[in-house]
Amino acid sequence: METRDAMWLMLYVFFLILSLLSQPSMAVDTIFVNDSISGDKTIVSSKEIFKLGFFTPGKSSSSSSSSSKYYIGIWYNKVSDQTVVWVANRDTPISNPSTSVLKFLNGNLVLLNESSFPVWSTNISSKPFKSLQATIQDDGNFVLKDGSSNSSKDSEPLWQSFDFPTDTWLPGSKLGRNDITKQTQHLTSWKNPEDPGSGIFSLELDPNGTSAYFIMWNRTEQYWSSGPWVDNMFSLVPEMRLNYIYNFSFVTANNESYFTYSMYNSSVISRFVMDVSGQAKQFTWLESSKQWNLFWGQPRQQCEVYALCGAFGSCTENSSPICSCVEGFEPKSNLEWDLKEYSAGCRRKTKLKCGNSVSNGDADRFLLMRYMKLPDLSESVAVGNGGDCESLCLENCSCVAYSFQNGQCEIWSGDLLDLRQLSQSDSGARPLYLKLAASEFSSRKKNTGTIIGVAVGSAVGLVIVLAVLVFLVMRRRRIVGKGKTVEGSLVAFEYRDLVNATKNFSHKLGGGGFGSVFKGSLADSTIVAVKKLESVSQGEKQFRTEVSTIGTIQHVNLIRLRGFCSEGSKKLLVYDYMPNGSLDSHIFHVKNPNNVLEWKTRYQIALGTARGLAYLHEKCRECIVHCDIKPENILLDAQFCPKVADFGLAKLFGREFSRVLTTMRGTRGYLAPEWISGVAITAKADVFSYGMMLFEFVSGRRNSEQSEDGTIKFFPSLVANTITQEGDILNLLDPKLQGNVDIEELTKVCRVACWCIQDEEVQRPSMSNIVQILEGVLEVNKPPMPRSLLAFSDSHEHLVFFTESSSSSSSNQNSKTNSSTPSSQTKSNTSTRSS
Structure with missing residues (x-):
């Protein structure tokens, strides 16, 4: 009996050891020719920085769901927030990683789905190699080499993931162009945070041969450029001038041109991403807060991304959500909009009645949309007045909108792209008339006149006349008082406009030696903070020059200057309003624990x-030089992001x-x-x-x-x-x-x-x-x-x-002292005085 028990114990230990040996090892960084990856098996780089295996977006690699889509990808191994940097089968997901496999087949690394059908391959030459191996490196590069070489470690790769980036550009990799074929590498955004499929936004080096990088919409429309490489920086990216974290290089050699970067401190985790928002962003990982910190991003304004909201979608800066369908339209896919994927745009709720005569009560009509950035691809038409422009669009079945201003008639056919809602003070704001079905307009006022007496009708008519007169007067006042753009989005307001906006400066937010600050609301309901400066002795021209300079400075941690007013001794500045006030109120005056x-x-x-x-x-x-740093000058937005004010x-x-x-x-x-x-x-x-x-x-x-x-x-x-x-x-x-x-x-x-x-x-x-x-x-x-x-x-x-x-x-x-300086003080900063 004891002998039999001992035998069972030996068998148990044997199978236990066998099972442990069969488990994937965190120390293994290479797939050899007879190896494969399936299920939850992964490989990890030698210093355990990156991991490769199956994953599903938003979940850990080990999670399983029969309805989920799975991909082969690379992600950071030690970053708590799973962050994928490369995806093999981004447009061809598999549904079951347990029955799918990544393996060598006919000289290539191939991903076979649950039906043993190849959905991704390295697609290198079919030249036979005695031994192949694929290694995940500590820089995040997945490299395929001929393992039979005596120095395979230093040999040129047969294939590498760095040559086929998805949405992420890692330190040490390059993004460039073949100067002979003009073929370029692309960073292409994910479709949405839960779908790594190829999105519509991409970053590439100018295929026409310059050293500028472009961000493109649908590979057809450029909406941002880095400018050419001049004096060790891109001309339109001034942030590179005094960078202290990244080492940048632009290289032209061996029939190729490319840009690459590395970290001065190799322990810093950083990544460059073509984001789903259509913005190029540089992130660094802050272990202390367990989150990615945005280091740099372009374009700065979300609504500067071309056609972000799709057809008939309108973008409004600083709103939530940032995209909305214009009146008479609804999202094509509510599910996609919930995921902040707006590219599908919007569809009409009610079809147009094109062809009906103008006298028909069901004829299409036009909705006035004020203060819009007009969409692209318009057609200019020579007409005499706004009525002719409207009639022309109404009679044209393909016309969906028109705009008439300053004697210029423009009409649009097909989808309206890149619609943006602006404020009244924006220089590019224009009226747009959108063609809608008559049923989209309210009919509550129809037929009510038949039950109203002549006397009441006359009274109503008189009220209407008075209302029109008041409207015309107010409209004239608004036109006269409209701010004028000085530079970019900086606006010169008239004093009476700011008096109205602040209700005669009735809501005071604070004050100091520079002056007092008041809460106000612009004509488009934008909340602002208006600072009345005191004792400014500068002349008009010099004041405008200095304010214009301040207005061009933009940073996520600097308060945004919207505009100013300068009328004689009246000098005012208009800033974004910060709902959480200044820092001092949250540190010194806390009454509620x-x-x-x-x-x-x-x-x-x-x-x-x-x-x-x-x-x-x-x-x-x-x-x-700010010259007045203190908690009262550190303002906090809705998310407690600090904004330095009064610079x-x-x-x-x-x-x-x-x-x-x-x-x-x-x-x-x-x-x-x-x-x-x-x-x-x-x-x-x-x-x-x-x-x-x-x-x-x-x-x-x-x-x-x-x-x-x-x-x-x-x-x-x-x-x-x-x-x-x-x-x-x-x-x-x-x-x-x-x-x-x-x-x-x-x-x-x-x-x-x-x-x-x-x-x-x-x-x-x-x-x-x-x-x-x-x-x-x-x-x-x-x-x-x-x-x-x-x-x-x-x-x-x-x-x-x-x-x-x-x-x-x-x-x-x-007098000088012999005290040591901090280890970070490698160079003395001798900035010049600004005041």
Whole structure:
């Protein structure tokens, strides 16, 4: 009995070992000629960076569903949010990975579906090879080589996935053109987030031979260009000028031209994607927040993507959803629209009655759509007036819309593409008359006149006449008061328009030395913030020039300037409205414990603010020093994305700017010592102010506070002491957070803040260095104690150098010190003064 039990135990152990050996191994990165991939089997690159196997979009590779579509793809192995970077059979999915197989067949790597039918192949030459192998590499490239070569590791690949990109462009790969055949590689978007099939948006190098890249709609319509490669950057991508993460190269050699990029820090995970939104986007992975961070994207405005909403779909910026069908139409596929795939567009609810006479009550009619960006492919017709233009379109069965303005008649046939809803103030806004069936119009007013007496009818007629007169007067006022475009989308408003928009400046949002800010609503119901500037002494021409310059600066972390008003002494700026207000209201004035700004959000706000300032300092044509960084000037949109406000205003106030700063409540606590000592101001003054603001991110209080016994506590001193003496850093945290913080991030923020407030400008990091540190690209060393804090530690006297009377004492702080700089401070940033 015991012998039989021992035998069964041995058999059990044998089969257990056999089953373990048959399981896919995470260490295997190669498919050999007799191997295959099926079911949940995968291969992983040698450093376990990328994985290849079957997947279904939106689910893990191991999930199974009989109704799902499956694909062979490559995705990041250690990124928690499964992100696919390459798909083999993107347009020919399989339904059952367990009965499908990726294997070598007749010299090629072939994917056979559940019916053993080939749905994808490497399609290389049929030349026989003694041994083939396919390896997934740590750069994300899937490479097919002749394994019989003595140096197969270094031999040229027979086929590689980098030559056939789908929607993602990885570091080290190239996207180019054969200069002999003019054939180009393409990045092509997915159809939608749940379908990796080939979408309608693509990126390619100009097939005509220039060094510019184009984003195309349907491979026919170009709607964005990078501009040619000049002086180590693309001329229309100024963000490349002072890049600090990517190493870019454009190469023309061996009958090919291509662009490629690599990472200065190989540990940073980055990808370039032709997104389903029709925008080209560069992402970096932030492990601290477990999410992809948008580093760069073009076109900036979603509605600049050509025909994003399909036929008879209209795009409206900053709306949700961004696409809608025009009146009288409905989505062709509600399912696709739910997935934000709008390319199928819209269809008519009611067919037209083309051919009916105008006198017929069922005859087609026209719907006026105001302030539209007119669709493309119109036909200009010479007619005498708007009535003739309307009649021409009505009698033409193929005409679907017309527009008549300034004596110009344009008609459209077929589908209307690239419709955009604009605001009244946009220079390109035009009226469009859309042909609809009569039944689409309300008929509630029909036949009511027969039951109304003559006297009542006369009264109604009089009211109508008066209403028409009022309408004409108001319309004339609107036409007279319409803003004029200065540059791009920047609009010059008339003062009375802004008086009406703000209801005579009745809803005040805040104020300071620059002036007061009021909430307003434009004619198209767009909510804006209107700032009334005070004591601007510049002339009209210079003011318009400076404002126009500010208006061209766009970044996701900078507040958008919509327009301005300049009428004599009346100087106003019109900005996007930020529903979550300024940062100070969320840090210092929190009454409800449920509204406490959590640490993760604070960290992202700190990072976003740093990105915005880095853009102003290093990526604009001229360095712009903000000069007034503080929580009141960091605004938050609906998703708590930070927007740096009031940038560029230093140039508007000129010599008066120092007076403005000293009269603004709360600003003195953020001033760098060079402001008081009288030396030239550089971008490092903003770095100092940013560091002072970081302390408040941590503590949730103003940096200087008077305690109950009358003494003044200065929080930066406490942080510097804790950091340099390696004390308990949790004691520095805002008590409202109840200890819910990432210790590594907290330490990083405190160290960065201490580096930012160093006495000498050269010791402070640049904003781009700070971005790298907060993103985890660079490490930051323990900072030295600033001498200004060391000399006055634990005493209220250290506040002296922030006051106007302390210039003599602070000027003595300009002597050199031997303190070490942070590891990220490899180069000194000597930006020029902007004000």
